[in-house]
Amino acid sequence: MISPRNRFLDKVRHVPGAAPVVSPFLPKPELLEKTLRYLHLPAKKDPVENEICLARALHYEPMFMTDLAGLIFPQAAPAQTEHDILQLIATCHRMGDRTPEIHRYYREWRERVGDEGVIVIGHPLVTWLSSQISQQDMVFFESDYPEAYRACTEAILQAALQVFEIALQEGIDFMSEGGYGLEMVSPGWYEKYDLRYIPQLTAWTHAHGGLFWYHNCGRTRELIRRGHFNHLGADVIETISPPPEGNNDLSEARALLNPEICTKGNLSLILLRDGSLEEVEKATRQIVQAVQGYTHIYSTADAVFAETPVENFLAFLRAARDEAERLL
Numbered sequence: 001m002i003s004p005r006n007r008f009l010d011k012v013r014h015v016p017g018a019a020p021v022v023s024p025f026l027p028k029p030e031l032l033e034k035t036l037r038y039l040h041l042p043a044k045k046d047p048v049e050n051e052i053c054l055a056r057a058l059h060y061e062p063m064f065m066t067d068l069a070g071l072i073f074p075q076a077a078p079a080q081t082e083h084d085i086l087q088l089i090a091t092c093h094r095m096g097d098r099t100p101e102i103h104r105y106y107r108e109w110r111e112r113v114g115d116e117g118v119i120v121i122g123h124p125l126v127t128w129l130s131s132q133i134s135q136q137d138m139v140f141f142e143s144d145y146p147e148a149y150r151a152c153t154e155a156i157l158q159a160a161l162q163v164f165e166i167a168l169q170e171g172i173d174f175m176s177e178g179g180y181g182l183e184m185v186s187p188g189w190y191e192k193y194d195l196r197y198i199p200q201l202t203a204w205t206h207a208h209g210g211l212f213w214y215h216n217c218g219r220t221r222e223l224i225r226r227g228h229f230n231h232l233g234a235d236v237i238e239t240i241s242p243p244p245e246g247n248n249d250l251s252e253a254r255a256l257l258n259p260e261i262c263t264k265g266n267l268s269l270i271l272l273r274d275g276s277l278e279e280v281e282k283a284t285r286q287i288v289q290a291v292q293g294y295t296h297i298y299s300t301a302d303a304v305f306a307e308t309p310v311e312n313f314l315a316f317l318r319a320a321r322d323e324a325e326r327l328l
Helices: 004-012 029-038 047-058 082-093 095-113 126-131 135-144 146-169 187-207 221-225 250-256 269-274 277-290 310-326
Strands: 063-065 118-120 174-178 211-216 236-239 262-267 296-300
Touching (some): 004 296, 029 047, 029 310, 047 095, 047 310, 082 146, 095 118, 095 146, 118 174, 126 187, 135 146, 146 187, 187 221, 221 250, 236 296, 250 262, 250 277, 262 269, 269 277, 269 310, 296 310
Parallel strands (some): 063 118, 174 211, 211 236, 236 262, 262 296
């Protein structure tokens, strides 16, 4: 019998006859525990074990996300000055010292998950320096210390590729990067930086036989309309967020995106948390219908809130599976 991991990968790779994939984005550990209890199943202390158990019971294909930024900067080093940025660059250049530790980290993740789901590497977050500066501050750093800022983004890019190489060797399924919508930056910034760095990450990944995952849960409608997401080179793009989290219409977005891209997501987290069962089911079925003829993984607009009612969570999973199989 085909494993959840292989079902997921077959869908992304456009394997003929690949089954529908339902995969909520990183439901919080508290939600996993209370859903297991609701189903009269044992809940453990390990959220990975809990999600594997829940996914088996509810017939969905889970994804898990590892660290990456913390492997480049094992000790937080928030940057406030140009000197701090130069120290970040120096840390990137010492990545080779931690190679055995990084191998062990990803090997243990693959052993932990097995074939029960896919594993996505954490985002390098190149433009906000692997979270050593805030998204709000990156524009100021680029303005105040332009040479140091750009040198640091290049150093982080190269460090990320070193980690990517190790992760691929240890069986991690997707390399990744995250981005921001136009609530954070201008189209010009996105074109100057994201369209420079992300295609480098994706090209390297594909050259080494891997798959690439791009996460952006913001206001991305204009970026999609301008064709920017088609130039990223990503195999999976999530979350095509609707209002209020984002500003996308899924049907419009899917028609504008390259058919070779597997999209993922779109169910509003606020609707999932606050809506009625009928509203959740209706919205979920509309998602399935909106992507007919395209490769899409039925999922949520970001990590599912811990306070989401179990009944709503179950309604989403069941409605997505039922509607997808009905339309086969």
